[in-house]
Amino acid sequence: MLALLPTIVTLMLMFLVTVHETPSRNEEKYLQGFLLVSLVIAAYLLFLRILENVFVFPEWAKIITLLVLFALLCSPISVVVKAQRVDLERLRPSVTSSTSLLMDEPEWESSDKLAVENIMDYDEGPTDTVQRKASSILQPDExxxxxxxxxxxxxxxxxxxxxxxxxxxxxxxxxxxxxxxxxxxxxxxxxxxxxxxxxxxxxxxxxxxxxxxxxxxxxxxxxxxxxxxxxxxxxxxxxxxxxxxxxxxxxxxxxxxxxxxxxxxxxxxxxxxxxxxxxxxxxxxxxxxxxxxxxxxxxxxxxxxxxxxxxxxxxxxxxxxxxxxxxxxxxxxxLQIEKIDVTKKPTEFCGSPL
Structure with missing residues:
Protein backbone atom coordinates (compact mmCIF):
# COMPACT_ATOMS: atom_id res chain seq x y z
CA MET A 1 0.00 0.00 0.00
CA LEU A 2 2.77 2.43 0.89
CA ALA A 3 4.57 1.72 -2.37
CA LEU A 4 1.63 1.72 -4.79
CA LEU A 5 -1.30 3.64 -3.31
CA PRO A 6 0.26 7.16 -3.38
CA THR A 7 1.38 6.65 -6.97
CA ILE A 8 -2.02 5.34 -8.06
CA VAL A 9 -3.84 8.23 -6.39
CA THR A 10 -1.50 10.74 -8.05
CA LEU A 11 -2.01 9.24 -11.50
CA MET A 12 -5.79 9.12 -11.05
CA LEU A 13 -6.19 12.70 -9.83
CA MET A 14 -3.39 14.61 -11.56
CA PHE A 15 -5.72 15.73 -14.38
CA LEU A 16 -7.62 17.81 -11.80
CA VAL A 17 -4.55 19.97 -11.13
CA THR A 18 -4.74 23.15 -13.18
CA VAL A 19 -3.56 26.73 -12.82
CA HIS A 20 -6.28 29.24 -11.98
CA GLU A 21 -5.92 32.98 -11.78
CA THR A 22 -7.36 34.39 -8.58
CA PRO A 23 -8.13 37.97 -7.60
CA SER A 24 -7.06 37.27 -4.02
CA ARG A 25 -3.99 39.27 -3.14
CA ASN A 26 -3.21 37.54 0.13
CA GLU A 27 -3.74 33.80 0.51
CA GLU A 28 -1.77 33.57 3.74
CA LYS A 29 -4.80 34.06 5.98
CA TYR A 30 -6.51 31.06 4.38
CA LEU A 31 -3.41 28.93 4.88
CA GLN A 32 -3.35 30.02 8.50
CA GLY A 33 -7.00 28.97 8.74
CA PHE A 34 -6.06 25.44 7.65
CA LEU A 35 -3.17 25.38 10.12
CA LEU A 36 -5.45 26.56 12.93
CA VAL A 37 -7.86 23.72 12.20
CA SER A 38 -4.93 21.27 12.26
CA LEU A 39 -3.81 22.57 15.65
CA VAL A 40 -7.34 22.27 17.04
CA ILE A 41 -7.58 18.66 15.83
CA ALA A 42 -4.17 17.84 17.35
CA ALA A 43 -5.20 19.41 20.68
CA TYR A 44 -8.51 17.52 20.61
CA LEU A 45 -6.78 14.18 19.99
CA LEU A 46 -4.25 14.92 22.74
CA PHE A 47 -7.10 15.73 25.12
CA LEU A 48 -8.86 12.47 24.26
CA ARG A 49 -5.72 10.38 24.75
CA ILE A 50 -5.20 11.90 28.19
CA LEU A 51 -8.84 11.24 29.17
CA GLU A 52 -8.63 7.65 27.95
CA ASN A 53 -5.83 7.04 30.45
CA VAL A 54 -8.00 8.38 33.28
CA PHE A 55 -11.54 7.25 32.44
CA VAL A 56 -13.14 4.31 30.65
CA PHE A 57 -15.37 5.76 27.93
CA PRO A 58 -18.83 4.19 27.52
CA GLU A 59 -20.01 3.40 24.02
CA TRP A 60 -22.15 6.53 23.67
CA ALA A 61 -19.17 8.74 24.65
CA LYS A 62 -17.02 7.11 21.98
CA ILE A 63 -19.69 7.81 19.36
CA ILE A 64 -19.93 11.46 20.40
CA THR A 65 -16.16 11.99 20.36
CA LEU A 66 -16.01 10.36 16.93
CA LEU A 67 -18.73 12.64 15.57
CA VAL A 68 -16.92 15.68 16.96
CA LEU A 69 -13.74 14.50 15.26
CA PHE A 70 -15.57 14.13 11.92
CA ALA A 71 -16.94 17.65 12.32
CA LEU A 72 -13.44 18.99 12.94
CA LEU A 73 -12.09 17.13 9.92
CA CYS A 74 -14.80 18.69 7.75
CA SER A 75 -14.26 22.21 9.12
CA PRO A 76 -11.57 23.15 6.51
CA ILE A 77 -14.45 23.28 4.02
CA SER A 78 -15.61 26.48 5.73
CA VAL A 79 -12.23 28.08 4.94
CA VAL A 80 -12.61 27.13 1.29
CA VAL A 81 -16.16 28.44 1.13
CA LYS A 82 -15.12 31.72 2.70
CA ALA A 83 -12.24 32.15 0.25
CA GLN A 84 -14.50 31.36 -2.68
CA ARG A 85 -17.12 33.84 -1.50
CA VAL A 86 -14.52 36.60 -1.17
CA ASP A 87 -13.24 35.91 -4.69
CA LEU A 88 -16.75 35.98 -6.13
CA GLU A 89 -17.49 39.29 -4.42
CA ARG A 90 -14.36 40.80 -5.93
CA LEU A 91 -15.29 39.54 -9.38
CA ARG A 92 -18.94 40.62 -9.11
CA PRO A 93 -19.64 43.37 -11.65
CA SER A 94 -20.78 46.70 -10.31
CA VAL A 95 -21.47 50.17 -11.54
CA THR A 96 -18.01 51.33 -10.62
CA SER A 97 -16.21 48.22 -11.80
CA SER A 98 -15.01 49.77 -15.04
CA THR A 99 -13.39 52.63 -13.18
CA SER A 100 -12.31 50.78 -10.06
CA LEU A 101 -10.37 48.23 -12.06
CA LEU A 102 -8.52 51.03 -13.79
CA MET A 103 -7.92 52.85 -10.54
CA ASP A 104 -6.79 49.80 -8.62
CA GLU A 105 -3.07 49.43 -8.32
CA PRO A 106 -1.43 46.55 -10.19
CA GLU A 107 -1.34 43.24 -8.39
CA TRP A 108 2.42 43.14 -8.20
CA GLU A 109 2.51 46.55 -6.57
CA SER A 110 -0.08 45.43 -4.02
CA SER A 111 1.94 42.31 -3.27
CA ASP A 112 5.11 44.33 -2.80
CA LYS A 113 3.30 46.76 -0.52
CA LEU A 114 1.91 43.85 1.51
CA ALA A 115 5.36 42.31 1.81
CA VAL A 116 6.82 45.58 3.05
CA GLU A 117 3.99 45.96 5.56
CA ASN A 118 4.64 42.46 6.86
CA ILE A 119 8.34 43.16 7.11
CA MET A 120 7.68 46.30 9.12
CA ASP A 121 6.16 44.12 11.83
CA TYR A 122 9.64 42.95 12.77
CA ASP A 123 11.95 44.80 15.10
CA GLU A 124 14.54 45.53 12.45
CA GLY A 125 14.09 47.88 9.56
CA PRO A 126 12.81 46.48 6.28
CA THR A 127 16.13 46.92 4.49
CA ASP A 128 18.02 44.27 6.45
CA THR A 129 15.12 41.83 6.24
CA VAL A 130 14.72 42.24 2.50
CA GLN A 131 18.43 41.73 2.04
CA ARG A 132 18.32 38.55 4.10
CA LYS A 133 15.38 37.20 2.12
CA ALA A 134 17.07 38.11 -1.15
CA SER A 135 20.38 36.57 -0.09
CA SER A 136 18.67 33.20 0.47
CA ILE A 137 17.52 33.09 -3.17
CA LEU A 138 20.15 31.66 -5.50
CA GLN A 139 20.79 33.27 -8.86
CA PRO A 140 20.14 31.17 -12.01
CA ASP A 141 23.86 30.47 -12.49
CA GLU A 142 24.07 29.22 -8.86
CA LEU A 335 23.91 12.23 16.37
CA GLN A 336 26.94 14.25 15.34
CA ILE A 337 26.28 18.00 15.25
CA GLU A 338 26.91 19.10 11.68
CA LYS A 339 27.51 22.76 10.96
CA ILE A 340 26.80 23.72 7.34
CA ASP A 341 28.07 27.11 6.18
CA VAL A 342 25.49 28.35 3.71
CA THR A 343 27.10 31.75 3.40
CA LYS A 344 29.73 30.32 1.07
CA LYS A 345 29.34 28.47 -2.19
CA PRO A 346 29.39 24.68 -1.74
CA THR A 347 32.81 23.21 -2.43
CA GLU A 348 32.94 20.96 -5.49
CA PHE A 349 35.30 18.03 -5.15
CA CYS A 350 34.54 15.62 -8.02
CA GLY A 351 35.76 17.56 -11.01
CA SER A 352 33.83 19.59 -13.48
CA PRO A 353 30.08 19.06 -12.97
CA LEU A 354 27.96 17.87 -15.86
Missing amino acids: QKNLWQAMCTIDFWFLFVAMICGMGSGLATINNISQIGESLGYTTLARSTLVSLWSIWNFLGRLGAGYVSDIFLLRRGWPRPLFMVFTLAVMIGGHVIIASGFPGNLYVGSLLVGICYGSQWSLMPTISKEIFGVVHMGTIFNTIAIASPVGSYVLSVRVIGYIYDKEASGKGNSCFGTHCFMLSYFILASK
Whole structure:
Protein backbone atom coordinates (compact mmCIF):
# COMPACT_ATOMS: atom_id res chain seq x y z
CA MET A 1 0.00 0.00 0.00
CA LEU A 2 2.77 2.43 0.89
CA ALA A 3 4.57 1.72 -2.37
CA LEU A 4 1.63 1.72 -4.79
CA LEU A 5 -1.30 3.64 -3.31
CA PRO A 6 0.26 7.16 -3.38
CA THR A 7 1.38 6.65 -6.97
CA ILE A 8 -2.02 5.34 -8.06
CA VAL A 9 -3.84 8.23 -6.39
CA THR A 10 -1.50 10.74 -8.05
CA LEU A 11 -2.01 9.24 -11.50
CA MET A 12 -5.79 9.12 -11.05
CA LEU A 13 -6.19 12.70 -9.83
CA MET A 14 -3.39 14.61 -11.56
CA PHE A 15 -5.72 15.73 -14.38
CA LEU A 16 -7.62 17.81 -11.80
CA VAL A 17 -4.55 19.97 -11.13
CA THR A 18 -4.74 23.15 -13.18
CA VAL A 19 -3.56 26.73 -12.82
CA HIS A 20 -6.28 29.24 -11.98
CA GLU A 21 -5.92 32.98 -11.78
CA THR A 22 -7.36 34.39 -8.58
CA PRO A 23 -8.13 37.97 -7.60
CA SER A 24 -7.06 37.27 -4.02
CA ARG A 25 -3.99 39.27 -3.14
CA ASN A 26 -3.21 37.54 0.13
CA GLU A 27 -3.74 33.80 0.51
CA GLU A 28 -1.77 33.57 3.74
CA LYS A 29 -4.80 34.06 5.98
CA TYR A 30 -6.51 31.06 4.38
CA LEU A 31 -3.41 28.93 4.88
CA GLN A 32 -3.35 30.02 8.50
CA GLY A 33 -7.00 28.97 8.74
CA PHE A 34 -6.06 25.44 7.65
CA LEU A 35 -3.17 25.38 10.12
CA LEU A 36 -5.45 26.56 12.93
CA VAL A 37 -7.86 23.72 12.20
CA SER A 38 -4.93 21.27 12.26
CA LEU A 39 -3.81 22.57 15.65
CA VAL A 40 -7.34 22.27 17.04
CA ILE A 41 -7.58 18.66 15.83
CA ALA A 42 -4.17 17.84 17.35
CA ALA A 43 -5.20 19.41 20.68
CA TYR A 44 -8.51 17.52 20.61
CA LEU A 45 -6.78 14.18 19.99
CA LEU A 46 -4.25 14.92 22.74
CA PHE A 47 -7.10 15.73 25.12
CA LEU A 48 -8.86 12.47 24.26
CA ARG A 49 -5.72 10.38 24.75
CA ILE A 50 -5.20 11.90 28.19
CA LEU A 51 -8.84 11.24 29.17
CA GLU A 52 -8.63 7.65 27.95
CA ASN A 53 -5.83 7.04 30.45
CA VAL A 54 -8.00 8.38 33.28
CA PHE A 55 -11.54 7.25 32.44
CA VAL A 56 -13.14 4.31 30.65
CA PHE A 57 -15.37 5.76 27.93
CA PRO A 58 -18.83 4.19 27.52
CA GLU A 59 -20.01 3.40 24.02
CA TRP A 60 -22.15 6.53 23.67
CA ALA A 61 -19.17 8.74 24.65
CA LYS A 62 -17.02 7.11 21.98
CA ILE A 63 -19.69 7.81 19.36
CA ILE A 64 -19.93 11.46 20.40
CA THR A 65 -16.16 11.99 20.36
CA LEU A 66 -16.01 10.36 16.93
CA LEU A 67 -18.73 12.64 15.57
CA VAL A 68 -16.92 15.68 16.96
CA LEU A 69 -13.74 14.50 15.26
CA PHE A 70 -15.57 14.13 11.92
CA ALA A 71 -16.94 17.65 12.32
CA LEU A 72 -13.44 18.99 12.94
CA LEU A 73 -12.09 17.13 9.92
CA CYS A 74 -14.80 18.69 7.75
CA SER A 75 -14.26 22.21 9.12
CA PRO A 76 -11.57 23.15 6.51
CA ILE A 77 -14.45 23.28 4.02
CA SER A 78 -15.61 26.48 5.73
CA VAL A 79 -12.23 28.08 4.94
CA VAL A 80 -12.61 27.13 1.29
CA VAL A 81 -16.16 28.44 1.13
CA LYS A 82 -15.12 31.72 2.70
CA ALA A 83 -12.24 32.15 0.25
CA GLN A 84 -14.50 31.36 -2.68
CA ARG A 85 -17.12 33.84 -1.50
CA VAL A 86 -14.52 36.60 -1.17
CA ASP A 87 -13.24 35.91 -4.69
CA LEU A 88 -16.75 35.98 -6.13
CA GLU A 89 -17.49 39.29 -4.42
CA ARG A 90 -14.36 40.80 -5.93
CA LEU A 91 -15.29 39.54 -9.38
CA ARG A 92 -18.94 40.62 -9.11
CA PRO A 93 -19.64 43.37 -11.65
CA SER A 94 -20.78 46.70 -10.31
CA VAL A 95 -21.47 50.17 -11.54
CA THR A 96 -18.01 51.33 -10.62
CA SER A 97 -16.21 48.22 -11.80
CA SER A 98 -15.01 49.77 -15.04
CA THR A 99 -13.39 52.63 -13.18
CA SER A 100 -12.31 50.78 -10.06
CA LEU A 101 -10.37 48.23 -12.06
CA LEU A 102 -8.52 51.03 -13.79
CA MET A 103 -7.92 52.85 -10.54
CA ASP A 104 -6.79 49.80 -8.62
CA GLU A 105 -3.07 49.43 -8.32
CA PRO A 106 -1.43 46.55 -10.19
CA GLU A 107 -1.34 43.24 -8.39
CA TRP A 108 2.42 43.14 -8.20
CA GLU A 109 2.51 46.55 -6.57
CA SER A 110 -0.08 45.43 -4.02
CA SER A 111 1.94 42.31 -3.27
CA ASP A 112 5.11 44.33 -2.80
CA LYS A 113 3.30 46.76 -0.52
CA LEU A 114 1.91 43.85 1.51
CA ALA A 115 5.36 42.31 1.81
CA VAL A 116 6.82 45.58 3.05
CA GLU A 117 3.99 45.96 5.56
CA ASN A 118 4.64 42.46 6.86
CA ILE A 119 8.34 43.16 7.11
CA MET A 120 7.68 46.30 9.12
CA ASP A 121 6.16 44.12 11.83
CA TYR A 122 9.64 42.95 12.77
CA ASP A 123 11.95 44.80 15.10
CA GLU A 124 14.54 45.53 12.45
CA GLY A 125 14.09 47.88 9.56
CA PRO A 126 12.81 46.48 6.28
CA THR A 127 16.13 46.92 4.49
CA ASP A 128 18.02 44.27 6.45
CA THR A 129 15.12 41.83 6.24
CA VAL A 130 14.72 42.24 2.50
CA GLN A 131 18.43 41.73 2.04
CA ARG A 132 18.32 38.55 4.10
CA LYS A 133 15.38 37.20 2.12
CA ALA A 134 17.07 38.11 -1.15
CA SER A 135 20.38 36.57 -0.09
CA SER A 136 18.67 33.20 0.47
CA ILE A 137 17.52 33.09 -3.17
CA LEU A 138 20.15 31.66 -5.50
CA GLN A 139 20.79 33.27 -8.86
CA PRO A 140 20.14 31.17 -12.01
CA ASP A 141 23.86 30.47 -12.49
CA GLU A 142 24.07 29.22 -8.86
CA GLN A 143 21.28 26.65 -9.24
CA LYS A 144 22.61 23.09 -9.08
CA ASN A 145 21.40 19.81 -10.53
CA LEU A 146 21.71 16.48 -8.72
CA TRP A 147 25.23 15.68 -9.92
CA GLN A 148 26.52 19.13 -9.08
CA ALA A 149 24.93 18.91 -5.63
CA MET A 150 26.50 15.51 -5.01
CA CYS A 151 29.87 17.05 -5.81
CA THR A 152 29.60 19.30 -2.73
CA ILE A 153 30.40 18.52 0.87
CA ASP A 154 27.12 20.17 1.93
CA PHE A 155 25.11 17.43 0.19
CA TRP A 156 26.87 14.75 2.21
CA PHE A 157 26.56 16.76 5.42
CA LEU A 158 22.80 16.74 4.89
CA PHE A 159 22.86 13.05 3.97
CA VAL A 160 24.74 12.09 7.16
CA ALA A 161 22.56 14.39 9.26
CA MET A 162 19.45 12.65 7.89
CA ILE A 163 20.89 9.20 8.58
CA CYS A 164 21.65 10.14 12.18
CA GLY A 165 18.61 12.30 12.90
CA MET A 166 15.70 10.85 10.96
CA GLY A 167 17.13 7.33 11.04
CA SER A 168 17.26 7.38 14.84
CA GLY A 169 13.78 8.93 14.95
CA LEU A 170 12.34 6.12 12.82
CA ALA A 171 14.23 3.58 14.93
CA THR A 172 12.54 5.02 18.02
CA ILE A 173 8.99 4.86 16.66
CA ASN A 174 9.66 1.35 15.29
CA ASN A 175 10.62 0.12 18.76
CA ILE A 176 8.75 2.38 21.16
CA SER A 177 6.10 -0.23 21.97
CA GLN A 178 8.72 -2.90 22.68
CA ILE A 179 10.75 -0.43 24.75
CA GLY A 180 7.63 0.26 26.80
CA GLU A 181 7.04 -3.46 27.24
CA SER A 182 10.60 -4.00 28.50
CA LEU A 183 10.16 -1.16 31.01
CA GLY A 184 6.81 -2.43 32.30
CA TYR A 185 4.44 0.03 30.60
CA THR A 186 0.84 -1.16 30.21
CA THR A 187 -0.71 -1.90 26.82
CA LEU A 188 -2.80 1.27 27.04
CA ALA A 189 0.26 3.35 27.91
CA ARG A 190 2.18 1.91 24.94
CA SER A 191 -0.63 2.68 22.51
CA THR A 192 -0.88 6.18 23.99
CA LEU A 193 2.84 6.70 23.37
CA VAL A 194 2.40 5.83 19.70
CA SER A 195 -0.49 8.28 19.37
CA LEU A 196 1.37 11.01 21.21
CA TRP A 197 4.37 10.49 18.94
CA SER A 198 2.22 11.36 15.93
CA ILE A 199 1.11 14.58 17.63
CA TRP A 200 4.68 15.57 18.59
CA ASN A 201 5.79 14.78 15.04
CA PHE A 202 3.06 17.05 13.64
CA LEU A 203 3.90 19.90 16.02
CA GLY A 204 7.56 19.63 15.07
CA ARG A 205 6.83 19.82 11.35
CA LEU A 206 4.55 22.80 11.82
CA GLY A 207 6.55 24.70 14.41
CA ALA A 208 10.01 24.37 12.87
CA GLY A 209 8.96 26.22 9.72
CA TYR A 210 7.50 29.15 11.64
CA VAL A 211 10.33 29.40 14.16
CA SER A 212 13.11 29.16 11.57
CA ASP A 213 11.40 31.80 9.39
CA ILE A 214 11.06 34.20 12.31
CA PHE A 215 14.69 33.88 13.39
CA LEU A 216 15.93 33.99 9.79
CA LEU A 217 14.15 37.29 9.17
CA ARG A 218 14.71 38.88 12.58
CA ARG A 219 18.18 37.68 13.48
CA GLY A 220 19.59 36.37 10.23
CA TRP A 221 20.13 32.90 11.72
CA PRO A 222 20.62 30.33 8.92
CA ARG A 223 18.21 27.41 8.85
CA PRO A 224 20.95 24.72 9.21
CA LEU A 225 21.55 26.15 12.69
CA PHE A 226 18.10 24.85 13.67
CA MET A 227 19.03 21.46 12.23
CA VAL A 228 22.00 21.46 14.58
CA PHE A 229 19.69 22.39 17.46
CA THR A 230 17.23 19.56 16.72
CA LEU A 231 20.06 17.01 16.55
CA ALA A 232 21.38 18.24 19.90
CA VAL A 233 17.93 17.98 21.53
CA MET A 234 17.49 14.48 20.07
CA ILE A 235 20.67 13.46 21.88
CA GLY A 236 19.01 14.47 25.14
CA GLY A 237 15.87 12.56 24.18
CA HIS A 238 17.83 9.37 23.45
CA VAL A 239 19.73 9.65 26.73
CA ILE A 240 16.42 10.02 28.61
CA ILE A 241 15.03 6.92 26.88
CA ALA A 242 18.21 5.00 27.74
CA SER A 243 18.04 6.05 31.42
CA GLY A 244 14.88 4.03 32.10
CA PHE A 245 13.50 6.16 34.95
CA PRO A 246 9.70 6.07 35.52
CA GLY A 247 7.88 8.00 32.80
CA ASN A 248 11.04 8.38 30.72
CA LEU A 249 9.31 7.39 27.47
CA TYR A 250 6.81 10.23 27.74
CA VAL A 251 9.60 12.80 28.02
CA GLY A 252 11.99 11.09 25.62
CA SER A 253 9.39 10.48 22.90
CA LEU A 254 8.26 14.12 23.24
CA LEU A 255 11.76 15.45 22.53
CA VAL A 256 12.61 12.93 19.81
CA GLY A 257 9.20 13.23 18.13
CA ILE A 258 9.24 17.04 17.92
CA CYS A 259 12.83 17.07 16.64
CA TYR A 260 12.11 14.31 14.13
CA GLY A 261 9.19 16.26 12.69
CA SER A 262 11.24 19.47 12.71
CA GLN A 263 13.93 17.85 10.58
CA TRP A 264 11.37 16.80 7.97
CA SER A 265 10.22 20.42 7.86
CA LEU A 266 13.70 21.96 7.72
CA MET A 267 15.45 19.63 5.29
CA PRO A 268 13.51 20.54 2.07
CA THR A 269 13.95 24.27 2.72
CA ILE A 270 17.66 23.85 3.51
CA SER A 271 18.10 21.90 0.27
CA LYS A 272 16.37 24.69 -1.64
CA GLU A 273 18.45 27.43 -0.06
CA ILE A 274 21.76 25.65 -0.68
CA PHE A 275 21.22 24.10 -4.10
CA GLY A 276 18.39 26.19 -5.57
CA VAL A 277 14.77 25.51 -6.38
CA VAL A 278 15.08 24.23 -9.97
CA HIS A 279 16.15 20.67 -9.04
CA MET A 280 15.10 20.78 -5.39
CA GLY A 281 12.67 17.85 -5.70
CA THR A 282 15.28 15.51 -7.15
CA ILE A 283 18.02 16.60 -4.76
CA PHE A 284 15.88 16.44 -1.63
CA ASN A 285 14.40 13.02 -2.45
CA THR A 286 17.90 11.71 -3.11
CA ILE A 287 18.99 12.99 0.29
CA ALA A 288 15.82 11.45 1.78
CA ILE A 289 17.13 7.99 0.83
CA ALA A 290 19.24 8.38 3.96
CA SER A 291 16.14 8.12 6.16
CA PRO A 292 15.26 4.45 5.42
CA VAL A 293 18.97 3.61 5.27
CA GLY A 294 19.46 5.04 8.75
CA SER A 295 16.30 3.35 9.97
CA TYR A 296 17.51 -0.05 8.76
CA VAL A 297 21.01 0.30 10.17
CA LEU A 298 19.93 1.66 13.55
CA SER A 299 16.76 -0.45 13.96
CA VAL A 300 18.06 -3.79 12.73
CA ARG A 301 21.83 -3.71 13.06
CA VAL A 302 22.00 -1.78 16.33
CA ILE A 303 18.77 -1.96 18.36
CA GLY A 304 17.62 -5.35 17.03
CA TYR A 305 21.03 -6.99 17.37
CA ILE A 306 21.62 -5.76 20.93
CA TYR A 307 18.05 -6.64 21.98
CA ASP A 308 18.42 -10.21 20.69
CA LYS A 309 21.75 -10.48 22.45
CA GLU A 310 20.28 -9.29 25.76
CA ALA A 311 17.27 -11.62 25.35
CA SER A 312 19.37 -14.70 24.54
CA GLY A 313 18.81 -17.46 27.08
CA LYS A 314 15.68 -15.71 28.40
CA GLY A 315 13.22 -16.62 25.66
CA ASN A 316 12.27 -14.16 22.93
CA SER A 317 11.63 -11.17 25.22
CA CYS A 318 13.84 -8.95 27.32
CA PHE A 319 12.74 -6.99 30.38
CA GLY A 320 14.63 -4.24 32.14
CA THR A 321 16.52 -1.06 31.38
CA HIS A 322 19.50 -3.00 29.99
CA CYS A 323 17.47 -4.12 26.94
CA PHE A 324 17.76 -0.78 25.15
CA MET A 325 20.20 1.26 27.25
CA LEU A 326 23.31 0.51 25.21
CA SER A 327 21.40 0.93 21.92
CA TYR A 328 20.23 4.42 22.79
CA PHE A 329 23.60 5.52 24.05
CA ILE A 330 24.94 4.43 20.64
CA LEU A 331 22.16 6.36 18.89
CA ALA A 332 22.96 9.44 20.96
CA SER A 333 26.64 9.18 20.07
CA LYS A 334 25.80 8.92 16.36
CA LEU A 335 23.91 12.23 16.37
CA GLN A 336 26.94 14.25 15.34
CA ILE A 337 26.28 18.00 15.25
CA GLU A 338 26.91 19.10 11.68
CA LYS A 339 27.51 22.76 10.96
CA ILE A 340 26.80 23.72 7.34
CA ASP A 341 28.07 27.11 6.18
CA VAL A 342 25.49 28.35 3.71
CA THR A 343 27.10 31.75 3.40
CA LYS A 344 29.73 30.32 1.07
CA LYS A 345 29.34 28.47 -2.19
CA PRO A 346 29.39 24.68 -1.74
CA THR A 347 32.81 23.21 -2.43
CA GLU A 348 32.94 20.96 -5.49
CA PHE A 349 35.30 18.03 -5.15
CA CYS A 350 34.54 15.62 -8.02
CA GLY A 351 35.76 17.56 -11.01
CA SER A 352 33.83 19.59 -13.48
CA PRO A 353 30.08 19.06 -12.97
CA LEU A 354 27.96 17.87 -15.86
